[in-house]
Structures are given as structure tokens and as C-alpha cells.
Amino acid sequence: MRILATGITGFVGHHLARLLQEEGHEVAGLVFGRDEPVPPGVTVHRGDVTDPAAVAAAVTATRPEGVLHLAGASSVGASFADPLGTWHINLDGTLSVLEAVRAADVPPRTVVITSGEVYGQVPLEALPVEEDTPTRPLSPYAASKAAADLAALQYRIGYGLPVIRVRAFNHVGPGQDARFVLPNVARQIAIAERDGLDRVTLRLGNLTSRRDFTDVRDMVRAYLRILEAGDPDVAYLACSGASVSIRDLVDGVVAAARLDVEVESDPGLLRPGEQPDLYGSPRRLLELGWSPEHPLQQTLADTLDWWRTQVMNEED
Numbered sequence: 001m002r003i004l005a006t007g008i009t010g011f012v013g014h015h016l017a018r019l020l021q022e023e024g025h026e027v028a029g030l031v032f033g034r035d036e037p038v039p040p041g042v043t044v045h046r047g048d049v050t051d052p053a054a055v056a057a058a059v060t061a062t063r064p065e066g067v068l069h070l071a072g073a074s075s076v077g078a079s080f081a082d083p084l085g086t087w088h089i090n091l092d093g094t095l096s097v098l099e100a101v102r103a104a105d106v107p108p109r110t111v112v113i114t115s116g117e118v119y120g121q122v123p124l125e126a127l128p129v130e131e132d133t134p135t136r137p138l139s140p141y142a143a144s145k146a147a148a149d150l151a152a153l154q155y156r157i158g159y160g161l162p163v164i165r166v167r168a169f170n171h172v173g174p175g176q177d178a179r180f181v182l183p184n185v186a187r188q189i190a191i192a193e194r195d196g197l198d199r200v201t202l203r204l205g206n207l208t209s210r211r212d213f214t215d216v217r218d219m220v221r222a223y224l225r226i227l228e229a230g231d232p233d234v235a236y237l238a239c240s241g242a243s244v245s246i247r248d249l250v251d252g253v254v255a256a257a258r259l260d261v262e263v264e265s266d267p268g269l270l271r272p273g274e275q276p277d278l279y280g281s282p283r284r285l286l287e288l289g290w291s292p293e294h295p296l297q298q299t300l301a302d303t304l305d306w307w308r309t310q311v312m313n314e315e316d
Contacts, residue, residue, distance in 0.1 A: 002026045003227070004062045004108075006049050006097060007070030009036035011176045016068065016220040017042050023224065028062045030055065030071070049093035052100065059100040059108075066227045067110040069097045072145075075179055076117060079141035090144035091151065098155045098163065109162045111227045112152040116169035116212065116239060116280055117142035127243075128281040131167075131235045138275065149235070156232055164230040166223065169239035169280055172249075173216035173299050174306035181205075182303060185250050189257045190307040191314075198259055203266040204250065210243035212279035215294035225290045236284050240292060243279035252300040 003020055007013045008029030017039035020027045028043040038044055045061060047054025049071040059067070072090045073079060079086040094112060101110050119129045120136040137143040149165050156163045176183040185202055192200035214222075222238045230236060247263075254261040282290075294302075 001065045002028070002062060003066045003068060004028045004030065004045075004058060004064035005068040005070060006030045006055075006093070007072065008042055009033075009038055010070065010074075012070055012171065012216055012220060014039050014175055015173070015216050016070070016223065019217075019220050019224060028058070028064070030058045049096055050089055052096040055096040056100040056103060059104055063104075064108045067097065067101060067108050068223055068227060069094060069110065069112045070223075072113075072148075073141065076139045076141045078179070079139050079144070083140035086140045087144045087147075090141070091147045094148035094151055098151060098161070101161055101163070102155065102159055107161050109164070109227060109232075111164050111166055111223060111230070112148060113223065114145040114149040114152075114165065114167050115142065116167050116237065116278065118146040118149060118167060119278065119280075121275055122278060124277055127277060128241060128279050129237070130281050131237060131284070153235075162232045164226055164232050165235040166226055166230075167235060167237050167280070168219060168222075169212040169214065169237070169278075171214050171216045171219040171238075172303065173294075174302050176216070176303070181246060182249055182253065182300070183307065185253050186300075186304045186307040187311065189253065189259070189261060189304060190311045193258050193308065194311050199262065200259060201262045201264060202250070203264050204246070205266065206274060207247040207250065207263070207265050208245060208276070209274055210245045210277040210279070212239045212241070212243050213249065213296065213299075214238065214240045214292060215296075215299040218292040218294055221293075222285055222290050225288050226285070229288050234284060237280040237282055238285060239280040239282050241279065241282050243277055244296065249296075249300070252297055253304055255297075256301045256304050 045058035073086040118135045120138040178184045
């Protein structure tokens with residue numbers, strides 16, 4: 001299958017490109033910056049995902065049979081500081097992709113990736129969330145993803161396009177940048193190990209909140225399975241079906257460390273009104289034959305090992 005992916009140079013994109021090529025697919029990517037690291041074997045089309053003409057040109061040149069739209073602003077925290085930028089890339093970027101697909105001679109099957117954060121405030125007794133759980137987004141990031149999801153639904157209903165919506169919950173693993181809690185912890189530990197320290201103290205935000213975490217390598221397998229066999233008339237939740245506390249996640253990384261680690265919660269890093277627990281039901285995804293293959297402890301150990309390699313080439 002000829003597949004065009006946006007966001008191919010990102011954390012998830014690198015894992016996706018590797019999987020697609022292992023499965024024998026021809027992979028092209030829409031790439032904005034010339035300094036972005038492009039995965040090996042990917043045909044590059046230059047352009048900004050928020051530029052409709054650039055996206056249309058990539059679709060015309062590629063003639064894809066499948067499109068995977070991953071590109072977007074990905075940080076909940078950063079979205080509060082830049083709500084307009086977050087809305088621009090997450091909604092306008094999605095509209096650019098949908099319009100390019102609509103204009104194609106043969107509209108390709110298209111998977112639009114949004115986020116489990118669209119559900120926002122959910123009563124704990126209503127967990128796990130299902131596809132029809134009401135959305136109450138708490139951040140500009142979540143709201144922009146909810147809008148992108150709604151746009152994809154409208155293009156499916158209004159234009160009959162084969163567009164499939166996927167609400168992905170937290171994904172973690174090797175290659176994720178240090179803006180996020182797990183790679184941040186792993187990087188600090190790796191630096192302390194490199195520098196020969198016997199002990200390091202980590203100051204983090206809310207350690208009691210719980211989220212649904214899936215290994216990124218399992219997540220990209222879910223995206224491909226949905227592209228191949230998903231039903232455009234329903235939404236899918238890409239998740240594990242269970243939640244883990246941030247404390248347990250951090251403790252899992254600490255358990256693999258080669259030095260003593262003390263963890264402190266810094267009140268200055270807490271976000272008011274944060275949802276205490278959020279996890280989804282992967283029922284529809286399981287019905288497609290997908291299941292996770294990477295235990296969480298393996299994900300944590302692999303992430304720490306990846307950062308150990310990275311920091312050896314960094315200057316502190």
C-alpha cells in the first residue's frame with residue numbers, strides 16, 4: 001500500500017515509518033523543516049501541514065492508498081501558553097489534510113489521530129470512557145483535538161470520505177522527548193548515571209494522577225490495523241484499557257536505575273482542576289485483532305536505555 005503520513009519526523013512517526021516498511025508498505029511523509037530527522041526509506045514531500053496547497057501537492061504527487069494524519073501540537077501544558085498556535089496546527093492542519101483527501105481522484109482511506117484528552121472531565125464512576133462518552137476538554141490542546149475529531153466526522157458524513165477517527169491515549173517509549181514526564185525522568189537519571197553520581201533528586205508535578213499508557217510500538221500497530229480494517233462510520237479508542245499512576249510509572253523507571261533516586265512532588269508544577277483518572281475501552285480495536293505486545297516495565301526499561309545512549313552524546 002502507498003501510505004502518506006504527516007508528522008513522520010516526530011516521536012510516533014519514526015516508529016510508524018519503521019513498522020510500515022517492515023510490513024512492506026511504500027511510505028511518504030509530509031515534512032516541514034529541513035533540519036527535521038527523516039526516518040530512513042521515507043520519500044519526502046516538503047510543506048507545512050497547515051498549508052492546504054502543500055498538503056494537496058503531496059497527495060497529488062503520492063497518490064496514496066492510505067493517509068495517516070499524525071502531525072500536530074502534542075503538549076497539554078504548552079497549549080495553555082500558546083492556545084492560538086495549538087488550535088492552528090491541530091485544527092487547520094487537519095482541515096488541510098481532509099480537503100486534500102476530498103480533492104483526490106480516488107479519496108484514500110484516511111486515519112485522523114486525535115486524543116483521549118478530548119474527554120476531559122469524566123466522573124470516575126463513568127470510567128472507562130467509551131466512544132460515545134461526552135467530551136469536556138480541559139485544555140486548548142484537548143479542545144483543538146476535539147474540534148479536529150468533529151471535522152473528520154463531518155467530512156465522513158457530509159462528503160462520504162473514508163475517514164476514520166482514532167482517539168489515542170497516552171503513548172510512551174524510546175524516542176519521546178523530555179517535555180513529557182517519563183522521558184524527563186529517564187533523561188535525568190541517565191545524565192546522573194553518566195556523570196557518576198550516587199544519588200539524584202527528581203522534582204515532579206502531580207504523582208497521584210492516573211492515565212492510560214500504551215507502548216508507542218503497540219500504538220503504531222493499532223494505527224496501521226485501523227487503516228487496514230477500521231470502519232469509517234465509528235471512532236476507535238487506542239488505549240490499554242487500564243490506568244497507571246504517575247508515581248507507579250516513575251517508580252518503574254527508578255527501579256531500572258543504577259543509582260539512588262529520590263522523587264519529590266513540587267506544588268508549583270501542579271495544574272489546578274486536573275482529571276484524577278482517565279482510561280478508555282479498546283473494545284473496538286481488540287475486535288480488529290489488535291492487542292498490546294509490550295509490557296509496561298519493558299517500555300520503561302527501553303526508554304531509560306534509549307536515553308542512556310542519547311546523553312552520552314550530549315553536553316550537560
